[in-house]
Amino acid sequence: MAEEVMLIGAKGSPFTRRVETALKMKGVQYEFMEEDVSNKSPLLLKYNPVHKKIPVLLHNGKPICESLVIIEYIDETWKGTPILPEDPYERAKARFWAKFMDDKCLQPLWKSCSSQGEEQEKAKEEACELLKILDNELKDKKFFGGDTIGLADIAANFISHWFLIIQEVTGVEVSTKDKYPKLYEWIDEFVNCSIIKENLHPKEELVAVFRGRLQAATATK
Ligand SMILES: N[C@@H](CCC(=O)N[C@@H](CS)C(=O)NCC(=O)O)C(=O)O
Structure with missing residues (x-):
């Protein structure tokens, strides 16, 4: 069938x-x-x-x-390139970091660029701490998954592409290469993996999407 x-x-x-x-x-x-x-x-x-x-x-x-x-x-x-490792402990770690991206990072990163005043300052501070944690986790590794991309890398896709564009659109600077060198090395490796690179969302379209969302976020204040 x-x-x-x-x-x-x-x-x-x-x-x-x-x-x-x-x-x-x-x-x-x-x-x-x-x-x-x-x-x-x-x-x-x-x-x-x-x-x-x-x-x-x-x-x-x-x-x-x-x-x-x-x-x-x-x-x-489906068979083919494995996304999660076979070893139960490594699988647990992949799930831990993937969950960390969603539960801890998403909101503060978005808010660090989309909110204003005191709320923004707090979100920026939190975002910087979270990015430092990720930078440390990557210390001896090419990817969160080790030598190849895995669940946590895929889960972190909003950092490698979306978040950089949001910062550019808003002019808010949260992450820089100097502050998070390992994270930026990871971004470079990740977006240059053929599977990611060939399917990267066109920047101009994302810029338009974010402009709309940021306007909507300000309009509801
Ligand atoms: N935890 C969900 C989040 C999905 C999500 O937030 N999707 C957004 C679009 S990027 C959505 O459908 N938003 C509509 C809504 O919140 O009503 C997942 O990982 O799939």
């Missing part, structure tokens, strides 16, 4: 891009369905009724939600 793989996502979304990276690492062909999250489709609400968020992977009609869960599903379902 021919496999049916569909991805409901949005081009500007780093979570969607995580899943696309995993599918590409495995060489899985898929159909992409662009979702407008400001006007959610009945399809999205049907397949992700709990969170109502993208991305959603549909494998032979079965929905899988939450990008990190989807990546593990892809890793377990």
Whole structure:
């Protein structure tokens, strides 16, 4: 039976891009369905009724939600380049850092550029501490996953591309090569991996996406 793989996502979304990276690492062909999250489709609400968020992977009609869960599903379902290591301890570490990106880093990094005044100063301080932790973790390694990219690297994609562009758009400087040399080496290695480089989201499109989101964030204040 021919496999049916569909991805409901949005081009500007780093979570969607995580899943696309995993599918590409495995060489899985898929159909992409662009979702407008400001006007959610009945399809999205049907397949992700709990969170109502993208991305959603549909494998032979079965929905899988939450990008990190989807990546593990892809890793377990298709052969090809492994995304998680085999060793249980190494797997646990990969999950730990992937979760750290989502639970700890996402909000402060976004807020460090999108908020204002005291809230922004606090977010910047927090973001700097978090980036230092990541810089230290990379001390003796090329990737969070070791010699090759893995779950935590894919989870950190918003740092290598999105966050740099947000800083450029807003003119807010949080991360610099001088402050986080290992992190910047990682960014360089990561975005130059063929699978990432060939699928990097065009910068101009992301600039437009962020301008819109930043305007929306200011308008709701
Ligand atoms: N934890 C989720 C986060 C996904 C997420 O935040 N998606 C955003 C787009 S980038 C979304 O669907 N937002 C719509 C909403 O929050 O209503 C994951 O890892 O998949």
